Amino acid sequence: MSNLDNLRKAGLFTRNVPRYTSYPTAPFFHEGVNGKIFESWVRALQPGMKLSLYVHIPFCERLCWFCACRTQGVKNLSPVDAYLDTMETEIAHLARTLPDGITIARLHWGGGSPTILPPQSITRLTEALKTIAPFDPDMEFSIEIDPTAVDDAKLAAMVDAGMNRASVGIQDFTPEVQKAIGRDQSFEVTRDVLLKLRRLGIQSVNTDIVYGLPHQDSDSLDSTIARVLELDPDRIALFGYAHVPWMAKRQKMIPDSSLPQPKERFDLFNQASDAFKQAGYTALGIDHFAKPNDSLAIAAAEGRMRRNFQGYTDDTCDALIGLGASSVSKFPQGYTQNRATTTAYTAEIKAGNWATARGYSLSVEDKIRARAIEMLMCDLRIDVPILRATYGNRVGLLALDLQRLHEIYPDFVTYEDETVTVRPEGFHMIRILASELDNYHSTSGKHSLAI
Ligand code: SF4
DSSP: OOHHHHHHHTTTTTOEEOOOSSSSOGGGOBTTSOHHHHHHHHHTOOTTOEEEEEEEEOEESSOOTTOOSOOEEOSSSHHHHHHHHHHHHHHHHHHHHSOTTOEEEEEEEEESOGGGSOHHHHHHHHHHHHTTSOEEEEEEEEEEEOGGGOOHHHHHHHHHHTOOEEEEEEEOOOHHHHHHTTOOOOHHHHHHHHHHHHHTTOSEEEEEEEESOTTOOHHHHHHHHHHHHHHOOSEEEEEEOOOOTTTOGGGGGSOGGGSOOHHHHHHHHHHHHHHHHHTTOEEETTTEEEOTTSHHHHHHHTTOOEEETTEEEOOOOSEEEEESTTOEEEETTEEEEEOSSHHHHHHHHHTTSOOEEEEEEOOHHHHHHHHHHHHHHHHSEEEHHHHHHHHGGGGGGGHHHHHHHHHHOTTTEEEETTEEEEOGGGGGGHHHHHHTTOTTOOOSSOSEEOO
């Protein structure tokens, strides 16, 4: 049987599985983990610890139809200003609560479109964030940039604020594809923003490409890839389009009939992946590529790459706190998530509460499974001796699952010396393999297709 037949038989083209940016995945968060618990986890952070901050700006000037982000289209800045007022209150509450002696080593602004903020708001938000804890001198500060919603003054304000890494959204440069996803963005506008970022001294630029978009085919993807390589980004994320119109209503604008079929998605991914590798990029995890001297590629080579809600990262901070509507925080004890809508978030903060809506408190077994899944997603292997160094003999609870993984998928993984290693033939199966270690996984169809 060919490997393609094996993959098909194993469900690669039919199964829906999580992307495992957390374990357990967000649908298992519950209301039992509330603001009181969030506060206790903040207070338990110790002097000397490093903190990562995520700031969520859930507004966009345009609403692209393919996008499943929780974001709100706005015609003027008054809702954005009101949201920043609320966020300043949340920030002040956190600044009063966080123990002394902690520094902020990572800061990421995402959304939505943080580039919707005018220069004075960028400065104002940064000054507020500095009151939470001192910024580490080596702090990595990244911002997601919509090239169609940024100008010189905004870029200058971001660099003045300390931004040293940028993530520039692209998706696809083909006009027919852009029209079908409601996102008009020329190569020239994108190139100009990248050139300006470099001129302003930004050390690392990341770009996002999406495969599986409507009307995308091998030729159109080829031309997008060529243009992306011309831009010479330091990192490239190659995401599969997740068509979930029952969750993301805007996606109803994209007819099912315009979408590449699962086998075509498989071919498109391989085409892009081969092209990026041939161009000298190192493949990382399941869907990232980076220049060999990029810090993420170095972290991956040294076994330090991690996975969180923003995707792959070399962030090893002790905790991540999310600010703003729907943002997720991660503590050694578990996860919390803020209220999803700006209205509910604002109401909680205005009432003097934390905006925590739900979360998850991790058991030791959850932590072991979370780390094993993370290893699989990042390193394409699960090394039990490394897990044992952290969790002791409790890692024995995985033994049967790992044995079973090898028995079910002998063509896709090896299992020797207490280490499961994904064979090249099993690369596309990683999310499915991870789901076999997931005690909570349900095949409810809420997740995106495995390829
Ligand atoms: S892709 Fe970016 S600009 Fe488009 S709707 Fe999503 S967050 Fe907004």
